[in-house]
Every structure is written in C-alpha cells, then in structure tokens.
Amino acid sequence: xxxxxxxxxxxxxxxxxxxxxxxxxxxxxxxxxxxxxxxxxxxxxxxxxxxxxxxxxxxxxxxxxxxxxxxxxxxxxxxxxxxxxxxxxxxxxxxxxxxxxxxxxxxxxxxxxxxxxxxxxxxxxxxxxxxxxxxxxxxxxxxxxxxxxxxxxxxxxxxxxxxxxxxxxxxxxxxxxxxxxxxxxxxxxxxxxxxxxxxxxxxxxxxxxxxxxxxxxxxxxxxxxxxxxxxxxxxxxxxxxxxxxxxxxxxxxxxxxxxxxxxxxxxxxxxxxxxxxxxxxxxxxxxxxxxxxxxxxxxxxxxxxxxxxxxxxxxxxxxxxxxxxxxxxxxxxxxxxxxxxxxxxxxxxxxxxxxxxxxxxxxxxxxxxxxxxxxxxxxxxxxxxxxxxxxxxxxxxxxxxxxxxxxxxxxxxxxxxxxxxxxxxxxxxxxxxxxxxxxxxxxxxxxxxxxxxxxxxxxxxxx
Amino acid sequence: xxxxxxxxxxxxxxxxxxxxxxxxxxxxxxxxxxxxxxxxxxxxxxxxxxxxxxxxxxxxxxxxxxxxxxxxxxxxxxxxxxxxxxxxxxxxxxxxxxxxxxxxxxxxxxxxxxxxxxxxxxxxxxxxxxxxxxxxxxxxxxxxxxxxxxxxxxxxxxxxxxxxxxxxxxxxxxxxxxxxxxxxxxxxxxxxxxxxxxxxxxxxxxxxxxxxxxxxxxxxxxxxxxxxxxxxxxxxxxxxxxxxxxxxxxxxxxxxxxxxxxxxxxxxxxxxxxxxxxxxxxxxxxxxxxxxxxxxxxxxxxxxxxxxxxxxxxxxxxxxxxxxxxxxxxxxxxxxxxxxxxxxxxxxxxxxxxxxxxxxxxxxxxxxxxxxxxxxxxxxxxxxxxxxxxxxxxxxxxxxxxxxxxxxxxxxxxxxxxx
Numbered sequence: 001x002x003x004x005x006x007x008x009x010x011x012x013x014x015x016x017x018x019x020x021x022x023x024x025x026x027x028x029x030x031x032x033x034x035x036x037x038x039x040x041x042x043x044x045x046x047x048x049x050x051x052x053x054x055x056x057x058x059x060x061x062x063x064x065x066x067x068x069x070x071x072x073x074x075x076x077x078x079x080x081x082x083x084x085x086x087x088x089x090x091x092x093x094x095x096x097x098x099x100x101x102x103x104x105x106x107x108x109x110x111x112x113x114x115x116x117x118x119x120x121x122x123x124x125x126x127x128x129x130x131x132x133x134x135x136x137x138x139x140x141x142x143x144x145x146x147x148x149x150x151x152x153x154x155x156x157x158x159x160x161x162x163x164x165x166x167x168x169x170x171x172x173x174x175x176x177x178x179x180x181x182x183x184x185x186x187x188x189x190x191x192x193x194x195x196x197x198x199x200x201x202x203x204x205x206x207x208x209x210x211x212x213x214x215x216x217x218x219x220x221x222x223x224x225x226x227x228x229x230x231x232x233x234x235x236x237x238x239x240x241x242x243x244x245x246x247x248x249x250x251x252x253x254x255x256x257x258x259x260x261x262x263x264x265x266x267x268x269x270x271x272x273x274x275x276x277x278x279x280x281x282x283x284x285x286x287x288x289x290x291x292x293x294x295x296x297x298x299x300x301x302x303x304x305x306x307x308x309x310x311x312x313x314x315x316x317x318x319x320x321x322x323x324x325x326x327x328x329x330x331x332x333x334x335x336x337x338x339x340x341x342x343x344x345x346x347x348x349x350x351x352x353x354x355x356x357x358x359x360x361x362x363x364x365x366x367x368x369x370x371x372x373x374x375x376x377x378x379x380x381x382x383x384x385x386x387x388x389x390x391x392x393x394x395x396x397x398x399x400x401x402x403x404x405x406x407x408x409x410x411x412x413x414x415x416x417x418x419x420x421x422x423x424x425x426x427x428x429x430x431x432x433x434x435x436x437x438x439x440x441x442x443x444x445x446x447x448x449x450x451x452x453x454x455x456x457x458x459x460x461x462x463x
Numbered sequence: 464x465x466x467x468x469x470x471x472x473x474x475x476x477x478x479x480x481x482x483x484x485x486x487x488x489x490x491x492x493x494x495x496x497x498x499x500x501x502x503x504x505x506x507x508x509x510x511x512x513x514x515x516x517x518x519x520x521x522x523x524x525x526x527x528x529x530x531x532x533x534x535x536x537x538x539x540x541x542x543x544x545x546x547x548x549x550x551x552x553x554x555x556x557x558x559x560x561x562x563x564x565x566x567x568x569x570x571x572x573x574x575x576x577x578x579x580x581x582x583x584x585x586x587x588x589x590x591x592x593x594x595x596x597x598x599x600x601x602x603x604x605x606x607x608x609x610x611x612x613x614x615x616x617x618x619x620x621x622x623x624x625x626x627x628x629x630x631x632x633x634x635x636x637x638x639x640x641x642x643x644x645x646x647x648x649x650x651x652x653x654x655x656x657x658x659x660x661x662x663x664x665x666x667x668x669x670x671x672x673x674x675x676x677x678x679x680x681x682x683x684x685x686x687x688x689x690x691x692x693x694x695x696x697x698x699x700x701x702x703x704x705x706x707x708x709x710x711x712x713x714x715x716x717x718x719x720x721x722x723x724x725x726x727x728x729x730x731x732x733x734x735x736x737x738x739x740x741x742x743x744x745x746x747x748x749x750x751x752x753x754x755x756x757x758x759x760x761x762x763x764x765x766x767x768x769x770x771x772x773x774x775x776x777x778x779x780x781x782x783x784x785x786x787x788x789x790x791x792x793x794x795x796x797x798x799x800x801x802x803x804x805x806x807x808x809x810x811x812x813x814x815x816x817x818x819x820x821x822x823x824x825x826x827x828x829x830x831x832x833x834x835x836x837x838x839x840x841x842x843x844x845x846x847x848x849x850x851x852x853x854x855x856x857x858x859x860x861x862x863x864x865x866x867x868x869x870x871x872x873x874x875x876x877x878x879x880x881x882x
C-alpha cells in the first residue's frame with residue numbers, strides 16, 4: 001500500500017502476487033525549466049522558457065488591466081476591451097489580422113479576467129517574428145473602430161442572454177453578489193445587459209490608454225526560441241507603449257459577509273440544482289498557500305477528496321463535487337461547487353457543511369496529508385507538457401509578483417507542511433457557520449430544503 | 464523521435480509503445496473496442512454506466528482505490544465512452560509504470576468478484592446526475608441527441624445517445640454487467656498504448672507479466688454487419704428549450720474515419736468554420752452579423768461519420784435563415800470548390816494542431832490507440848497531417864457535392880420557450 005517506497009530488485013524476479021500493489025523504483029528527477037528574465041529600457045519584462053521538442057512557440061503580452069479596474073457603473077469594461085483588442089489596429093483591420101495569422105496556421109487571441117489583460121499568439125517557430133510584431137501592434141495601437149465596437153457589443157449582449165439561461169453561471173453570480181456586496185468582485189466580470197449596452201469606443205480607448213505602458217507589463221514566451229534574441233527585439237517591437245508608471249491597483253480587501261445567507265435563483269423547469277457554497281478565501285500570493293493547497297486537496301481538490309467521495313461515491317447525489325480557493329490578486333472566494341439532484345439539495349448541502357466542520361474538528365489523518373502532498377508534487381510535471389501550460393505558469397509569476405524560483409522552490413515548501421499546519425489553517429480559513437450559498441434551480445422544491453440552513457431569498461435570473 | 468514498436472500477446476492483447484523522454488511521465492492508454500453502438504434499444508447508456516463500474520474496484524483493488532493509488536503518486540486518470548470505443552487512461556510519474564499496469568490488468572482480468580448491487584445503484588445515481596448536468600439541465604442539451612435520432616434510421620447503432628436514455632439507465636442490472644464484461648472486456652478486444660519515458664524491454668516484460676496470463680475470449684460480435692443506410696431525405700424539427708438564443712443544427716452522414724473523403728470533409732470543416740477568417744464565420748458572424756457563432760464537426764467514427772454544423776443566432780434571429788445560409792454556402796462549395804488560400808490556411812492550421820497534439824502524452828497515446836484499433840496502423844497517429852496533405856481542393860469539392868449538397872439535410876432548430 002505504499003507505492004512511493006523504494007526497493008532494490010525488479011518485480012520480474014519475484015513471483016507475481018496481484019494482491020500487493022507494486023512499489024516503485026526511485027522517481028526520476030524533475031526540475032522546473034529555467035526562466036530567463038530580462039527587462040527592456042522601457043520597463044517591459046520578458047519571462048521566457050526555451051523548449052525545443054516541438055517546432056512551436058507561444059507568446060503572451062500581459063498587463064494588469066483586469067476587471068478589478070472596472071468603474072462601478074461599468075462592470076464588464078475590462079473584459080469588453082480585452083475582447084476588442086484583436087479586432088483591428090491602426091494598421092490592420094480585424095479581417096486582415098485574422099487572415100494573416102490564420103494563413104500561417106497560427107492563432108491570436110485577446111481577453112481579460114479579474115487580474116489582467118492578455119494578448120496571445122502561437123504558431124510554428126518560424127513565424128515568431130510575425131507573432132511578436134502582431135502582439136505588439138495589438139497592444140500598442142488597437143483601433144477600437146466604431147463599427148467593430150458595435151459588432152462586439154451586439155455579440156456580447158447576445159452572449160449575456162446565453163449566460164442568463166445557464167444555471168451554473170446564475171448560481172455563481174448569486175454567490176458572488178452576496179459574498180462581495182459593494183466590492184468590485186461582486187459585479188459581473190463580463191458585464192450586464194445594461195452596462196454593456198452603454199459602452200462606447202471612447203470608454204474602451206480611454207481605459208486601455210491608461211494601461212498602455214511597458215512598465216509593469218510582461219512578455220511571456222515559451223517554445224523553440226532564443227530568449228536573448230527575443231529580448232533584443234522587444235525594444236523596437238513595443239516602442240509604441242510608454243514608460244509611464246502604470247495605474248495603482250484599487251483596494252482589493254473586501255469585508256467578510258455576515259453569513260449564513262441563502263440565495264436561490266428560481267429556475268422552475270430546471271432538471272437539477274446548481275450549488276455554490278463558500279466564503280472569503282485569500283489572495284493568490286498568500287504566504288500560507290502551500291498549506292491551503294494541501295488542505296483543499298484533502299477536502300475537495302481532487303477526485304479522491306472528502307467532498308467528492310462523500311457526495312458522489314457514498315451518496316450518488318452528484319456527478320462531481322469540488323472545492324477550491326480561487327486565485328485572484330485580491331481576496332478571492334473559497335468555493336464548493338456541485339450540480340446535485342434537486343430532491344436531495346438540502347442533504348447535499350448538509351454533507352458539505354459536515355465535511356468543512358470535520359476538517360476543523362479533528363486534524364486530517366497523516367496518510368491523507370501524505371497522499372495529497374505526493375499528488376501535488378507528482379502531478380506538477382503533467383501540467384507542464386504543453387507550451388500553454390508553461391506560459392500559464394509564467395503568467396502566475398507575472399500577475400502575482402512571484403519570484404522566478406517560485407516553482408523551483410515550491411516542492412520544498414509543500415514538503416514542510418505538517419498535519420498541525422493543515423488543521424490550524426482549517427480552523428482559520430474555513431467558516432462553515434457563516435456560509436454564503438448560491439443555488440440555481442426550482443425554488444418551490446429548494447426553499448423548504450434550504451430554510452434550516454439560514455435565511456433564504458429567492459431571485460429572478462440576473463447577471 | 465523514437466519509432467513506434469508493437470507486440471501482440473498470446474491472448475491477443477495489442478501492445479503499442481512510443482518513447483518520448485522530455486518529461487519524467489508515462490501515459491497508459493487502453494481502448495476497448497466497445498461503445499454505445501454495441502448496446503441494444505432498451506439498454507442504451509450501458510457501455511458508459513459500465514465504464515463507471517470499472518472504477519469501483521476489482522478483486523485485488525478496493526472500491527475507489529483505483530483513483531487513490533493513481534492520485535497518491537501524482538497521477539491523473541479517467542475514462543470515457545463513445546460510439547465505437549471505451550477508453551481508460553492514466554498518466555503517471557514515469558517510475559510508476561508498473562503500478563498503472565497492475566491496476567489496468569486487475570480490472571481487465573478480475574472485475575466481476577468486486578461487483579455488487581450497491582455499487583451499481585450508486586453509480587446509476589451518479590450517471591443519472593451526469594445526464595441531468597450534461598444534457599437535461601444544459602441549454603440546448605437535448606438537441607444533439609435529437610439530431611442523431613433523425614439522421615440515423617431505426618436499428619442503426621449511432622441513433623441513440625452515448626449517455627443513454629434515463630429509463631434505460633434505470634433498467635440496467637448486475638446480470639447485464641456480467642454479460643457485458645464477459646463479451647467485450649477481453650485482452651483480444653483491447654489495445655494498450657504506452658507513451659513516455661520508459662525502457663521498452665522492461666515495459667514489455669511488465670505487460671507480459673501482468674496481462675499475459677489473462678484469458679482471451681470469443682471475438683465479440685461485430686454490430687456493423689448489415690447496418691441500414693443513413694437517411695438521405697431531408698428532415699426538420701423545431702424544439703423549444705430554456706434558451707435565450709435560437710440555434711440551428713444541421714447534419715449529414717459522410718464516409719467513415721480513415722477514408723480519404725473523411726479527411727476531405729474534415730478539411731472542409733476547417734475551411735468553413737476554423738478560425739475567424741473561415742468562410743462561414745466571416746460571412747455569418749462578422750460581415751452579415753446573422754450568427755453569434757458557427758462551428759462544424761466531423762466525428763472520427765468507424766461505421767460512417769456525422770458531419771455537423773451548429774449556428775447560434777442573434778436573440779431575434781431565425782434559425783431557418785441560418786440553415787438556408789449554411790446550405791447556400793455548401794452549394795457554393797459543391798459547385799465552385801474552395802480557394803487556394805482557404806485550402807492553404809486550413810492545412811497550415813491542421814499542421815500546427817498536429818504539433819500541439821504531440822505536446823501532450825495522453826493525447827498522443829489516445830490517437831495511437833485509435834489508429835491501432837481502427838486501422839491497425841499506430842504510426843498513422845504520428846503522420847496524420849501527411850494524410851491531410853493528400854487531400855486536394857477537388858476532393859473537398861467532391862465531398863461537399865456528393866455527401867452534403869446533393870443529399871437531404873437533417874435539421875433541428877432550438878428556439879426559446881414560448882418564443
């Protein structure tokens with residue numbers, strides 16, 4: 001039962017005993033690939049990883065122009081700007097951009113989340129100079145053409161209509177609104193029909209202009225490329241951006257919401273109930289993150305975690321249930337999510353509460369901690385197979401101000417966490433007595449089941 | 464890059480190995496040549512429910528211990544069921560290869576002693592919730608199965624959905640589990656693919672050790688014999704659903720995966736909707752703003768393949784209008800073919816996509832299992848873009864003319880409730 005144990009003779013020399021799991025030879029060494037960091041005279045930082053096994057490269061420009069900068073009456077602005085960036089520049093219209101990158105077999109995308117905006121381009125390595133120029137052009141000279149803005153607004157409005165019929169989205173919105181109340185994270189990252197309808201090209205251009213600086217921005221690169229040559233070409237490529245100080249981040253520490261509170265989005269015909277249950281978590285660069293990752297892995301981060309084994313494998317209430325501390329620059333939520341059979345929604349919620357309490361009441365078994373630790377350590381290389389996996393790690397370093405050796409040092413930080421650390425963190429970072437609960441489903445069936453957990457408010461679908 | 468090597472064990476298990484040593488990982492991938500097409504009406508969804516039962520332990524592996532063993536060494540594991548096949552896979556730290564082989568061999572050889580009515584009941588409830596989550600509570604969720612019900616005639620095994628109908632999932636018994644296992648879960652009905660950082664001689668020894676003693680069975684029945692042909696006439700249906708945007712689904716049947724005409728159809732789908740510069744996207748989404756999105760797909764299935772187009776309209780749009788525009792575009796391709804720049808763009812995109820597939824060991828292992836199961840040609844997975852290169856613009860025009868434009872379409876519209 002201990003596949004991690006070392007041994008000295010190969011299995012094939014022994015008679016086969018299927019009752020015992022084979023134990024493994026020593027693990028092969030793995031180190032996070034070297035990260036090259038260079039900064040241009042203008043203040044743009046390059047983070048690059050060279051990998052030559054496939055003839056591909058992926059480049060991503062990232063800055064902090066995320067949804068946390070959305071003005072109170074303009075939720076969705078950053079996200080709307082992000083989707084407009086690659087829809088035309090002063091030099092090339094949207095059709096020309098798509099024709100030229102796709103004609104080379106490559107792809108270009110732009111978008112924003114809460115923390116940042118990004119423009120990415122990937123292609124065969126021989127097209128790297130083209131991709132670099134295109135990304136720089138998109139970041140430096142977006143046109144925000146009125147015709148393109150109208151087109152994207154109408155696409156976005158229709159997309160919001162689609163989301164208004166999506167039970168998982170509606171449960172998540174009810175949860176976030178109740179949890180964050182007046183804080184920017186309470187709003188819809190992708191906007192609402194009202195805010196998007198009002199958005200004009202001038203709003204977009206003004207928003208982006210404030211962030212059009214090399215300082216605080218990053219170019220992330222991975223693949224079959226030469227980091228030094230790439231660095232040498234950055235100054236000219238990004239000459240269209242200023243060297244100004246970027247805008248300071250808004251305050252991102254929300255007050256704790258006074259749960260328990262239950263918010264039901266009434267979908268009378270829904271075939272299931274979407275549950276989102278939680279409270280405030282921690283910012284991504286929190287010092288206890290390794291402990292919290294292990295805590296969550298025991299609780300709900302993987303298939304064999306307590307919450308999934310309980311709700312799915314013991315009770316059959318759901319196809320899957322999971323928990324996570326959501327990564328944000330500010331205080332992201334801690335969240336348990338599951339789509340459950342409507343008839344057992346109350347019982348499913350009770351099991352979630354029970355699992356949160358159990359981790360507070362008694363320390364986890366040391367075997368649970370060891371299993372979670374070896375899972376997180378072992379699965380790490382798996383997440384680095386693709387260029388997208390590598391660039392996503394670089395993006396975490398960039399957006400969350402993590403040191404270049406963060407991932408090299410990460411295994412050792414995980415190894416130091418003890419059972420007591422996890423138990424202590426559970427008492428401090430889980431709050432089963434003041435849960436915020438968002439549910440989307442048939443209110444008439446759900447309300448009686450949920451009332452024992454706290455005050456219930458029923459809402460119509462909204463973003 | 465190392466070559467592909469293959470061996471057939473005495474019991475018929477086909478082993479395929481491909482070394483990729485960039486990362487200390489090994490992908491283990493098994494394809495059992497059984498899927499929803501091997502089911503019968505009244506027991507639809509059984510192949511998939513059965514896949515769930517394969518994670519419920521076997522004689523020497525406790526309930527839920529499959530995932531526990533895999534995750535406690537830092538591996539990932541899962542399985543999936545489709546029309547023609549069921550796959551099971553895990554990617555492990557390279558030195559844990561033997562653990563994965565032990566787990567897979569135990570459920571191939573020693574499943575039935577661990578099966579109980581309680582486990583079946585729980586997984587039945589899990590699968591019913593999976594169906595609710597993915598189909599019944601999903602906007603547009605029922606449309607796709609309706610398309611197949613209309614496209615394929617009574618008696619054709621692609622007619623019913625892989626996840627099955629709710630009442631059929633309810634009807635499955637433990638006896639069905641035993642019979643299905645004995646018929647289909649045999650070494651001679653399976654391909655085992657290993658991709659990653661391992662020593663081939665040792666891996667082969669280990670596979671022989673764990674799988675070599677498992678008994679082979681009768682060759683399973685082949686459901687493709689005497690299949691009724693897919694429908695050629697037009698059919699149309701409108702469904703109301705809890706959606707805000709209208710959507711049009713169109714489908715046809717094209718030659719099976721592996722046929723040159725399948726690759727021509729796949730290239731056509733890239734010309735039509737692959738990227739923002741593609742013909743339908745540019746026309747319907749960008750220039751005329753009739754659609755919110757448009758996408759094509761060609762299923763890699765072995766009896767024949769569903770060529771599907773899905774166009775989501777604007778809030779006040781008409782799905783019939785979208786249908787007519789898609790049909791008009793297909794007619795254009797059938798008459799005038801595709802432009803050289805369209806052809807080049809599609810091929811270049813496919814080449815980039817091919818290299819992306821090579822990046823990930825589990826995708827590559829799955830493609831190798833597919834190429835071995837369907838064609839007995841594992842190398843094909845490494846060279847699929849060469850097959851695409853053999854497709855000419857004329858082939859694309861021919862497939863559009865013969866299989867799409869000249870035949871009736873299966874059309875399903877989804878409109879907002881009460882709309």
